[in-house]
Amino acid sequence: MDSDTKTILSIVGGLGGILVLILGGLGLYNYLSQTEKPQNVATVNVDAPDATAAQNLPSATTMTASQLEAFKAFEGMRSTFSPEHAYEPGEVILAAPPAGFEDKIRPAGFHVLEHVNLGRLGLKVVRVATPTGMSVPDALKKLAILLPGVTMDANNQFEDSSSGAATAGSNPRAMAGWDNLSPNCGSGLVLGQIDSGVDMTHPALKGQHIQYQAFTKSGREPGPPDHGTAVAAMLVGSVDWGGLLPGAQLYAANMFEINEKGQKVGSAIGLMKAVDWLATQKVHAVNLSIAGGDNKVVRKAFDLAKNANLLLIAAVGNWGRSDKPAYPAAYDYVVAVTATKGAELIYSHANQGKYVDFAAPGVGIYTALAGGGGKPQTGTSFATPYITAMAAILNKAGKTPTATDLRRLLSTATTDLGKPGKDEVFGYGYVKARPACK
Known part of the structure; x- marks a missing residue:
């Protein structure tokens, strides 16, 4: 297939399958029958290594303002989650702190809660308790002075x-x-x-x-x-x-x-x-x-x-x-x-x-x-x-x-x-x- 035509792309995978995605306006033929396959659906074939399938995608459509407004009241509620304020109280996390860092932070009232070795990622993370009465934002400011250059943040919630x-x-x-x-x-x-x-x-x-x-x-x-x-x-x-x-x-x-x-x-x-x-x-x-x-x-x-x-x-x-x-x-x-x-x-x-x-x-x-x-x-x-x-x-x-x-x-x-x-x-x-x- 001439890749420059960008008409259709077939990818043979290790699943014993083919992914077929439409890249242009020409379809070769339908893998599934019209009665089985919804119109205007491209296929990702994971079971038939010798099949090639394609179907024209629909032309671009645009949602109108009236459609958007009509959907405003549709079911489902907006989440009330506030990412700015969602974090574990009384603790922060540090990425790859230097050797001896505990000796630097302990006098300021910090202490280590957990060492986390993310071995596959190649990263060591430390969970640190903040001093009593100190907010997480203030604790991060203090630690940034004690440990300059260390990546740190709150233990955010999701x-x-x-x-x-x-x-x-x-x-x-x-x-x-x-x-x-x-x-x-x-x-x-x-x-x-x-x-x-x-x-x-x-x-x-x-x-x-x-x-x-x-x-x-x-x-x-x-x-x-x-x-x-x-x-x-x-x-x-x-x-x-x-x-x-x-x-x-x-x-x-x-x-x-x-x-x-x-x-x-x-x-x-x-x-x-x-x-x-x-x-x-x-x-x-x-x-x-x-x-x-x-x-x-x-x-x-x-x-x-x-x-x-x-x-x-x-x-x-x-x-x-x-x-x-x-x-x-x-x-x-x-x-x-x-x-x-x-x-x-x-x-x-x-x-x-x-x-x-x-x-x-x-x-x-x-x-x-x-x-x-x-x-x-x-x-x-x-x-x-x-x-x-x-x-x-x-x-x-x-x-x-x-x-x-x-x-x-x-x-x-x-x-x-x-x-x-x-x-x-x-x-x-x-x-x-x-x-x-x-």
Whole structure:
């Protein structure tokens, strides 16, 4: 094939599969029959190495102002999370402090709570208690004087990126037109997720290939298996529950815990421990349906995660803000996902900004609930697994080892929404791609 024509790109991967993305106006032929395959959907084929498939993508469309206004009252509530003020009280974190640093900070009333060796990332982090009565901002100012040049920050807290129930919904496969995929779709893929706990006894997850690890402070209980169960079921749940890649292996990391006030919180330390664990598992993509503020130490750890070949996909958050990016989604080396209702309307409480990369369904997704059963839920959390699935397939094929590669490739298989080109609401647009597993 002449690459200069940029008509169609076929990527043969180690899954015994082909990814087919439309890059231009010419389609060769349809892999699935018209009755099985929704119109205007490009395919990611993970089961048929000898097949080539393509279909013309729709021309770019633009959401009108009236459409945006009509959607303002749609189901789901804006998160009240405040990233500026969300951090563990009475402690800070330091990245790679120099030898003998404890002798320098101890006279000022600081003491070490925990040494964390992120071995795969190649970073040592120290959790330090602040002096009694000293605020975290004041403690950071004091430490910056005592330890000049050391990267430090608060132990920021994060939230999951769900925002409430919806009044009606379809399972994840049906919502995106992935209904007819095989029960083994995703075989050979290894996924990671950083979230809350996972109820592996749920019918959606029972018998699936999942390994689970909790990362909590000493003396605290792991966070409950609520949000993490829903996301895990979306990623690798059984076909009956609409799992996107039920044949895949999932490494599920719980970064949330119950604090002394009985609240569910996720900390920067837990997040970094989870990233380091997944970096040892050779996962093809990591789903991060979480959101919080920027953190200098986490930023350093994520930069090292990029060097460790982790492909990271994160939710843009549900704060309804355009002035405050959500992290980790806003890091340059993380692909950021927003949520839509259907394929055209933006979820009204999704964050906006230059960091938004892609849009996927996230309103009224029928998700699994811990303890059994399920309900429709809404949030950018539930849009993220669609892009994680695409990312894993492409990375396994060896074509998207970095976030930049993934953006470049998936941007050729989107429906442009909002302003022409990449914008701060939809990013490159709604991704019109799916696995085509027999």
